[in-house]
Amino acid sequence: MRLQFAMKEALGQFIKAFINQTWLHRYGSPVPDETLTLLWSLTVSIFSIGGLLGSLTSGSLIRRYGKRRCMLCNNLLTLGASMIVGFSKMAGSFEMILVGRLINGINAGFGLNLCIMYLGEIAPKTLRGLINTATPVFATAGKLLGFIFGLREVLSTESLWPLLLALCAVTAILQLATFPFFPDTPPYLLLVKKDKEGCMKAMKKLWGERDHRTEIEDLMKEQSAWTNTKILSFLELVKDRSLRRQLCILCILVTSMQFSGVNAVYFYAYDVFRQAGFAEDRIPYIAIGIGGCEIVGTLLCGCFITKIGRKVLLLTGFGVMGGSLALLTVTLAFQGSYYWVPYCSVVLVFCYILFFGMGPSGVMVSICLEILTQAARPSGFVLISSLNWLALYVIGLIFPYIVRSMGHFCFLLFLGYLIIASIFLFLVLPETKGKSITEITDELRDMQCGKICCHGATKTMSFEHMEVTTF
Numbered sequence: 001m002r003l004q005f006a007m008k009e010a011l012g013q014f015i016k017a018f019i020n021q022t023w024l025h026r027y028g029s030p031v032p033d034e035t036l037t038l039l040w041s042l043t044v045s046i047f048s049i050g051g052l053l054g055s056l057t058s059g060s061l062i063r064r065y066g067k068r069r070c071m072l073c074n075n076l077l078t079l080g081a082s083m084i085v086g087f088s089k090m091a092g093s094f095e096m097i098l099v100g101r102l103i104n105g106i107n108a109g110f111g112l113n114l115c116i117m118y119l120g121e122i123a124p125k126t127l128r129g130l131i132n133t134a135t136p137v138f139a140t141a142g143k144l145l146g147f148i149f150g151l152r153e154v155l156s157t158e159s160l161w162p163l164l165l166a167l168c169a170v171t172a173i174l175q176l177a178t179f180p181f182f183p184d185t186p187p188y189l190l191l192v193k194k195d196k197e198g199c200m201k202a203m204k205k206l207w208g209e210r211d212h213r214t215e216i217e218d219l220m221k222e223q224s225a226w227t228n229t230k231i232l233s234f235l236e237l238v239k240d241r242s243l244r245r246q247l248c249i250l251c252i253l254v255t256s257m258q259f260s261g262v263n264a265v266y267f268y269a270y271d272v273f274r275q276a277g278f279a280e281d282r283i284p285y286i287a288i289g290i291g292g293c294e295i296v297g298t299l300l301c302g303c304f305i306t307k308i309g310r311k312v313l314l315l316t317g318f319g320v321m322g323g324s325l326a327l328l329t330v331t332l333a334f335q336g337s338y339y340w341v342p343y344c345s346v347v348l349v350f351c352y353i354l355f356f357g358m359g360p361s362g363v364m365v366s367i368c369l370e371i372l373t374q375a376a377r378p379s380g381f382v383l384i385s386s387l388n389w390l391a392l393y394v395i396g397l398i399f400p401y402i403v404r405s406m407g408h409f410c411f412l413l414f415l416g417y418l419i420i421a422s423i424f425l426f427l428v429l430p431e432t433k434g435k436s437i438t439e440i441t442d443e444l445r446d447m448q449c450g451k452i453c454c455h456g457a458t459k460t461m462s463f464e465h466m467e468v469t470t471f
Contacts, residue, residue, distance in 0.1 A: 011150065014161040016040055019094045039094065046098055048393050050105020055385035057106075058113040059378040063231045066192075067118045068184040071175070074114060077107040078172035086166030097165070104168065109389060112139075113381040120369035121185035122206050124215070125436065129305035132366035137298045140357065142171075144291035151284065187374045190219050192231060219374075221438040237379040245444050246371045247383065249429055253364050254384045256421050258391035260318075260360060261325050261414030263399060265352050266290070268332070268408065272349055275335050276342035293350050297357020309433040310363050310370075315422055317359010322418040324352035325411040332408040370432040370440055 019039055023031035031039075061070050085100030116135050123131035146167075149155045155164040183189075183202035190199040196216075203212040237243060269290055273283045301313060331345040372380040402410045430443045 011156065011161055011164065012040065014156075014158060015043060015094070015097065018089060022092055022094050025092065039098075043094075043097055043101060045393070045396075046102045047105040047108070048389055048396075050102040050107075051109035052105075052386055052389040052393075054106035054109025054111070055113060055382055055389060056109075058110045058385070059234055059382035061110075062114070062117070062378040063192075063233075066184050066188055067114055067121075068179070068182065071111070071114045071118065072179055074107055074111045075172040075175045075179075077103055077110075079169055079176075081107060082166040082169035082172070086162050086169075088165075089162045100165070109385060113378075113385050116365050116369065117377055117381060118185060120365070121187045121374075122202075124207050125218075125434070126306070128370070129310065129366050129433065130302050132369060133298060133302035133305060133362045135365050136357070136361050137295065137302065140291065140294045140298055140361070144288065144295060147288050147291055186215070187219055190216070191374045218436045218438065221436070231377075232375050232379050234379045234382055237376055237383070240376075242445065243372075243376055245428060245447070246376070246380070249371060249425065250368055250380065250384045251387060252421050252424055253360070253367060254387045255391050256318075256360050256417070257364065257388060258395045259414060259417045260321060260356070260421075261411055261418070262353075262356055263395055264403075264410055264414060265325075265328070265349055267399070267403065268328075269349055272332075272342065272345045276346050290349065290353050293353045294357040294361065297354040297359075298362045299357075300354075301358045301362025304358075305363065305366065306433065309431045310367050311425070311429055311431045314359050314363045314367070314429075315426060317355045317363070318418050318422045318425075320355040321352055321359065322415050322422070324348045324355070325415045325418070328352070329408060329411045329415075367429070367432060370435075370437065371444065373437055373441060 016036060019036060020031050023029075023035075058070075065073075081100045081103035084096050084103065088094065088096035088100065112135075116132075119131055119134055120128070149164055149167060155161065155167070183205050184193075184198075186199045186202045186206070189195045189202055199216070199219075200212065203215060204210075207215075232240065238247070269287055270283055273286050274280070278286055305313060328345060328348045331341050331348065334341050335345065368381070368384060369377070399410075402413070406413075428447065430440065430447065432440050435443070
């Protein structure tokens with residue numbers, strides 16, 4: 001969060017000056033401090049509101065038009081928003097920044113769901129874990145590029161800040177130029193459109209010219225597992241008792257992204273580096289290294305996820321993050337006692353971010369995709385993305401008050417959440433590595449009482465008894 005604050009402050013001084021200048025030109029007097037604070041708060045927070053709106057509308061649009069068509073249209077939103085914020089200074093309208101930020105938020109909330117589901121459904125089973133980590137890798141890389149372009153030596157200047165706000169148009173143009181050549185996802189074509197021939201063509205285009213009967217059989221098993229194969233609406237998803245365990249897992253996973261303490265670590269990063277003796281003008285560049293560390297962690301997750309498994313990486317990440325938070329609380333308490341303690345704090349910050357990338361940040365997408373069937377996936381991602389935006393809003397709202405009242409001891413609250421989440425996921429989350437969606441769904445159904453082994457033993461005994469009787 002502190003890195004995000006740093007970038008916002010770099011732009012904030014220019015945007016606040018622009019608001020004041022526009023107000024003065026219109027009304028002949030400077031903008032009141034209360035009004036300026038309100039407008040700046042709206043500029044920052046309206047992105048999250050747009051993200052929530054985009055998440056809530058994604059499910060119905062995906063059900064109606066498919067992922068490929070929605071992604072193409074979503075990029076038009078990006079271009080429109082970029083043009084609005086890019087020309088705001090030229091038009092002398094700070095309202096254009098508000099409108100552009102709202103549209104960008106809708107694009108982000110909608111596009112994140114689309115991207116995750118599309119990549120997850122075009123990935124073959126053997127590469128599913130690796131491809132699913134592409135979303136957090138590029139999301140982290142985009143955040144890092146935003147920090148870099150936001151430096152005062154690059155685009156964070158009086159004349160170029162509108163260009164910095166409009167920079168996302170570059171990726172939208174690239175997607176509009178390339179995405180028409182990609183097919184829709186095989187599960188969508190087979191299970192929703194009932195187009196087996198189109199599904200085979202998509203598989204050959206995505207996975208090569210070979211026999212794909214095994215993949216077709218896996219999808220048909222998933223289809224036969226549902227008496228009603230239409231895509232579930234949000235209310236149908238919530239009412240479905242067979243999906244309660246999956247929804248509980250998703251809620252814990254998504255909220256852990258915000259309530260695991262990562263925002264607190266980012267918040268204290270500047271103070272940690274300052275106490276370690278780094279020069280003030282070098283701290284923004286060192287802080288960018290935190291974003292690079294998160295990318296490294298996510299890349300390592302992509303390398304190990306197919307060998308080690310999702311559950312092991314997730315729980316290992318939670319364990320190291322929890323230990324780092326506990327030790328960071330101690331080192332911050334004794335920051336001025338010994339000269340080497342601040343350096344220990346620096347190491348703990350980078351260790352925490354590294355395992356955040358290897359653990360929840362890199363693994364969450366794979367687990368969310370693999371425990372939801374094709375019928376439940378669009379509405380499921382409406383739920384988890386909405387929870388993510390709400391959790392981001394809540395932590396942004398209450399975190400300053402927590403820091404003000406508890407200081408660095410706020411890490412203990414996040415440590416408690418990590419312990420609870422780790423115990424819950426250890427008990428209810430199966431390992432999804434190398435399994436089809438149907439196998440994962442069956443395993444989750446068998447874990448209703450948390451005794452899958454006993455259930456399997458009962459089946460074996462019944463089978464053996466049947467053999468004896470038949471003989």
